[in-house]
Amino acid sequence: MLYRFIDLFAGIGGIRLAFEPYGQCVFSSEWDGKAKETYEANFNEKPYGDIKSISAEEIPDHEILLAGFPCQPFSLAGVSKKNSLGLKHGFLDETQGTLFFDIAKIIKAKQPKMFLLENVKNLRSHDKGNTYKVIKKVLEEELGYTVYDQVINAKGLVPQNRERIYLVGFKDPMDFEFPEVPLNGPPLSSILEETVEDKYTLSDKLWGYLQNYKKKHAEKGNGFGFGLADLNSHSRTLSARYHKDGSEILIPQEEGKNPRRLTPRECARLQGFPEDFKIVVSNTAAYKQFGNSVAVPVVEMIAEKMIFSLEQGQIVENPKDEGEIQYATK
Structure with a gap:
């Protein structure tokens, strides 16, 4: 089966390269002009510009969302104010104005079967851990996805010490295992x-x-x-x-x-x-x-595992709660 996917914060298309064997890119977005030149030269497609200037509803339907997004701190001022007033708040308040907010909006509107997000290793400690905490809360509790995350070093596949964090999410709570990347690779x-x-x-x-x-x-x-x-x-x-x-x-x-x-x-x-x-x-x-950019071979291995889980994986259930879904994180 071939899948439709979108390529957000696309850069020069490193993540897209890994997923092209499994389907068709139906939308791409990148704001940097020079990166767009490289992207168009290699994929015969000029990415859309600033993702903030398009509504989530305008994004084509897709099964897979891909995004190598920059990390930004989240302002919790609005959340604190609403808490003091006894008002409910959601991810719109916690991530408003950040680039992750745009990803969350699209996931909520389009409900892709799965997503892959890539970021620097320090995302976990960014803004004293608050950034990562909010991201996980949004993806799991508010959007209802099963999320797996892992820091992977690319040096077993390319001759470079490059640690990045990858977040894989499934709309249905599928079982997933990250690939085992060799410890040592080519010189x-x-x-x-x-x-x-x-x-x-x-x-x-x-x-x-x-x-x-x-x-x-x-x-x-x-x-x-x-x-x-x-x-x-x-x-x-x-x-x-x-x-x-x-x-x-x-x-x-x-x-x-x-x-x-x-x-x-x-x-x-x-x-x-x-x-x-x-x-x-x-x-x-x-x-x-x-x-x-990303280390393409690492994303290729993750893509293969994601497609396998989507097509062959088992739904994760909590045996203690009579079938209640267990949102597992690795």
């Missing part, structure tokens, strides 16, 4: 290009600055500074700021030559994008896009 050397232009080599001025910066912080007992990569292991996490100086992942070169940045194609490989993925923007924009 960084496996994604490097054979010939790289000299423009990716750090200038003497920048290399000198990075070395002095690291030395200064080392003397203070801090670990800040550049990361000279071990080609036989995995790299640090690729970030959206990589275009600034490349400091978190520097590739060592032959003796007497300064280290270099990764090329945009190597960044694509580091995130597990296919070789035919088109890079149509400037290097600066490409670094930002791949730094903000």
Whole structure:
């Protein structure tokens, strides 16, 4: 069976790539203009702009909702006021004005069979844990979904230490298990290009600055500074700021030559994008896009498990409560 899915906060389509074997994307949304260029070049579809400017009812019907959304703190001022007045409140009050609010509105209006949300590992501790607490409450108690969550490190599939939290939800309380990702994966050397232009080599001025910066912080007992990569292991996490100086992942070169940045194609490989993925923007924009993206192979494994659960999974029930649904969280 093929499923309709929507791709929210789509970036350059890393999550979409993982779900395309299982159906058709019927709606995508991304506000960044350069990311939209890359998305359109690869999927022949220009994403809708600001998700806040479209009503949930206008979104096409779909079975699967996908979203790699930014996390924001929730203001509880309105909730406190309503509590003091003895008035009821719901998720509209708790998440109003945040990007998660738009996801919640769409889930409520369209009732997809399942969803996948992706975020940084620190979502759990963001705003002293309040952000995550409200998100789980909305998804489980207010919207009635069975939610599973897990932090997964991509380094067993791509040569990069990249921990992200994934939330999988089912409208019907289906049993679900996250995939087991290997602890160790391919070496960084496996994604490097054979010939790289000299423009990716750090200038003497920048290399000198990075070395002095690291030395200064080392003397203070801090670990800040550049990361000279071990080609036989995995790299640090690729970030959206990589275009600034490349400091978190520097590739060592032959003796007497300064280290270099990764090329945009190597960044694509580091995130597990296919070789035919088109890079149509400037290097600066490409670094930002791949730094903000997902590790595609991880999402591919999750997608396979989600589809299996939807088609073959068992409904979770609480045997102690005569068939009452048990909303289980892992």
